[in-house]
Amino acid sequence: MKQIISLEHNKFEFTKAGGEVFLSKMDEINWDNATFLVCIVETQNEWLVPLIIKIYNSQGDYLQVHIGAIPQTEVVVGFPLSALDAQNVFLPRTPGKLKTLVSGTKISKSEITRISIGTCPNYQSQSFNIKEIYLDSEEPNYLLPEKKLVDAYGQDKTRDWQGKTKKEEELLAYLQSQLGKKSDFPAEWSKYGGWRKKQFKGTGFFRTEHDGQRWWLVDPEGYAFWSAGIDCVRPEVQGLLDGIEEFYEWLPDKSKEFEDMYYKDEKGMHYVDFSLANLIRAYGEEYKGSWIEMTTDRMKQWRFNTIGNWSSLDFIKEANIPYVLPLKGFPSTEKTIFRDFPDAFSQEYKAGAVNFAKQLEEYNEDPYMVGYFLTNEPLWAFAGDINLAEELMEKKETLDSKFVFIEKMKEKYKNDIQAFNKSWNVNLQQFEDLLIPMKSPSTCSKQAKLDLEDFTKELIYQYTKVVCDAVKEIDEHHLNLGMRYAWISTENIFEGSKLFDVFTLNNYSMVPNETDITDVSKKSGLPVLIGEFHFGAIDVGLPSTGLKGVTTQAERAKAYRYYIENAAAMSNLIGTHYFTLNDQAVLGRFDGENFQIGVVDICHRPYEDFVDGITVAHERIYSVASGLESPYSERAKEIPRIGF
Known part of the structure; x- marks a missing residue:
């Protein structure tokens, strides 16, 4: 009604x-x-x-x-x-x-x-x-006006800007001109992109080392390595199709020529991909190989030495450029404690971790793999200083972790329910009554809150340890790069972090805060890698800047240089990975993001001003990281972000 x-x-x-x-x-x-x-x-x-x-x-x-x-x-x-x-x-x-x-x-x-x-x-x-x-009382009908918003190349039809592709002949001529180039890393870089002027012991795989002054990655040959990476190196840029088909000016039949531009996900949602359509127009059936050739050349020309998260496995196999691997299917349990936080003490979770780790077997001997990420931005950690133990005690379901908590309370209070009652200001007949859901148990008493906070730390440690033990059992060679937390939302995140080899977090700012990075490194005992950052501008064809905004592509170049060169100067940082290679789809990807954050647009044209800044920054990272040169000092003018 x-x-x-x-x-x-x-x-x-x-x-x-x-x-x-x-x-x-x-x-x-x-x-x-x-x-x-x-x-x-x-x-x-x-x-x-x-x-x-x-x-x-x-x-x-x-x-x-x-x-x-x-x-x-x-x-x-x-x-x-x-x-x-x-x-x-x-x-x-x-x-x-x-x-x-x-x-x-x-x-x-x-x-x-x-x-x-x-x-x-x-x-x-x-x-x-x-x-x-x-x-x-019912879900509404999502009625939309009849209008065309997207042109035949996947661009915003309602706006114009410098660099917009206007004709198919223009698109084809440009993309065909991008093949046949053979760029390479600078002569002072190793084949992996390490720095030949500083050498440690080579082990045949990537590792970390502190030289007394700062942390480094070390490449398989033993050369100092600072990871300048880019995420999502893949040809696909999928945009939602369901319910908004009429907004597209051109949607070809799902014929053999363009069938690859249509995609259906595991939830049954349908997508259209103009990035692939533009490649198919230019390169025909050989578009995948042509894109790999073009992008390998660009990575080396722009001095990216790491293929970042969520990148094409076909590209990884062909490019001979170091890469990081996102592991798929982080173990969960049928009954969770809060959001995606599993029943961490359950056998179900342990068995899931063992199966999860098996995917590393095929990469075990690959020297180009820097390491692997366990997951990305766990949703439970978005809730700040969440009391997971309290969430557990409020659950109607019986979880194994609740039995573990009861045993710990029995041990702490020497199996004396009256001592527990007095401490918690409750009136239970037996410890097993804790299986009955309790509303806001942390408010019962100060000691109740402390006990729950202590068990929250144990839950997070167990959550981390079970998975870290499983992956290390399969792969002893490669670096465990951690969970890619969105930010340090709670100090409890550091529980179990010493089981990683590198602490990765995403950092959307104009420059990393050195005090914060030092604090993360000190509390984790590890070098720090930034898994995501970006800058978008308002001078081209997308309506959102992403999480950090500037006015123009030239300002993006300043922002990139300032961010990465100042990051390289920080002794506890060993790399930054830019998000992403491609702009997002103009009508939004799976979750609705439509950010102008790419190094290239939907027609695979680089934003040249931005690329110039990227290349200069990368050519200076080793001299800056080693203290031979000062980092770039001109800050870009930030505007309020457009998008979220």
């Missing part, structure tokens, strides 16, 4: 600073039978304007929902109220909607007192129209 939420006005206008507006008459709203909060919205800017909905309780806590919608297009957005439990960080796409990010405090429908609508800071003033906002 549809229940309209009244609006005082339909147009919402915000300055560059963003802001929020509270909806009125919330006491008239009945949430009992509602399953969706629905908003019909049209943003007025050509750039992405995030719609931010905050749902508050009486204590002032709130759940925050960032929603991206295709710019200047009327879009129906449906927020499932089941997501109020904050268990899901990212929500699935629906037609017209881009990325959805959920953060903040879990809130039940009965607790809701206020709702606000707003947006975040942006490069310019922002506005959007909300035609209607309402509650419903």
Whole structure:
């Protein structure tokens, strides 16, 4: 049943600073039978304007929902109220909607007192129209206007910019001119991209060493190696197709010639790939080999010495460039403790880890493999200083980790339930009563909170150790590069980190903070690798800058040089990997991101100003890392990020 939420006005206008507006008459709203909060919205800017909905309780806590919608297009957005439990960080796409990010405090429908609508800071003033906002007991129909937004080459049809491909003849001539080049690393670099002017003991595989002044990677021949990498080195750039087919100007039949540009994922979602279509136009059936040839040359010409995460295995096999490997299918359990955090003490988790590790067998003897990542940005860690043990005790399900906790409480309190009761300020008959779900047990007493915090650390250590033991059993040669945490959201992340060989985290900033990097290295006892960073600009054909924004490609070059050269000067950093080779699809990838973050556009044209900065930075990394030269000092002018 549809229940309209009244609006005082339909147009919402915000300055560059963003802001929020509270909806009125919330006491008239009945949430009992509602399953969706629905908003019909049209943003007025050509750039992405995030719609931010905050749902508050009486204590002032709130759940925050960032929603991206295709710019200047009327879009129906449906927020499932089941997501109020904050268990899901990212929500699935629906037609017209881009990325959805959920953060903040879990809130039940009965607790809701206020709702606000707003947006975040942006490069310019922002506005959007909300035609209607309402509650419903059913998921809405995602109706869209009839319009063409994407041209035949996968570019934004509604805008123009310098470097946009206008004709097929132009596309073909350019791509065909990119073959037959044979670039190589500089003469002072080893075949792996290491630095011949500094040598350690070679072992035939990559390893780490501290020379008394700083950390280094060491290549298989023993040369000092600083990893200048790039993620997602692959020809594919998949954009969502389901429900938005009419937005594309050109969609060929799924014939043999263009069948590879269509893709269906394991969830049944359909995608279209104009990056592949453009390669097929230029190179025909040999497009894969031609792309490998072109991209191998570019990697060496631009002085990237590492193929980063999520890259093409076909490319890795042919390029003879060092690479890192993302392991697939991190072990989970049928019943989880919080989000993707498994029942870490269960046999199910241990068995999953053993199977997970087996994928390393085929890479065991490859000297070009630097190491492997266990997973990427675990979602449980997005929740900050989450008390996993408390989440465990609130579960209705019986998990093995709960039995382990009970045994530890028995041991600590010498099997004396009265001593436990006094310490926790509870009244249990026996320790096994802890199997019964407890609401917010950390609030029972100070000691209860401490006991739960201690067990949270044990859970994270076990979570880490089980997997690290399994992979090391299979592969003793390559580096365990860790979990690729999104950021240091809690000190508990360091539990078990000494079982890695390198501590990797993603770092979206204008420059890594040396104090923070030193702190991570000190607490983990390891060298640090940055797995992701990027900069996007607003002078070409995508509506989002990504997580760090500047105005032009020339400013991107400054930003890259400043970031990587200052990173190389930090004694605890051993590499940075840029995200990504390609721009994202203009109507969004699987989760809705459509960032202008690539080194090349959808037609495989490099952004030349940006590439110039990349190349200069890479040619200086060893002289900067060794202290022979100072890092680049000119900072790019940052603008508020457009996108999330």
